Amino acid sequence: MKYQGKVSLQATAETVWDVVLDIEQFADCMPGVQDLVKIDDRTFEGGMSAKVGPVSGAFRFTSQIVDAEAPVSLTAHVEGEDSLTKSTMTSDITMTLSPDGNATELTYAAEVIIKGRLGIVGDMILRATGVQVIDEFFNRLRKKVEAPA
DSSP: OEEEEEEEESSOHHHHHHHHHSHHHHHHHSTTEEEEEEEETTEEEEEEEEEETTEEEEEEEEEEEEEEETTTEEEEEEEEEETTTTEEEEEEEEEEEEEETTEEEEEEEEEEEEESTGGGGOHHHHHHHHHHHHHHHHHHHHHHHSSOO
């Protein structure tokens, strides 16, 4: 499944960049993420719970920043596995920040592949769940970066 879009944030590109790359703040923005641990400057591990239709999963994942140009663009690769549902997830994500005065336009694209029990629940359910997670992430990110200092 592919997801893409743009979000306008009333914050500088540097502020958005700092929040996205701060492990604790990122974990606060991402629904279902827990136990996020920084392995090195480009690698993170953690857990993520997800409910897709009638099936619930708990993925252990590794996320690696493949390319980064602060505060302009970021490319990451994520791989995860849920041993209970025998499901796997891979995702490639790109993010570009375009400054516009004190605002920033964040453009994103992600390709997500889910296989196993969670993957067979159907494209429409998976897509709807993905959209909900993305929307909640950006709502939380907006609150963090647009909060008064």
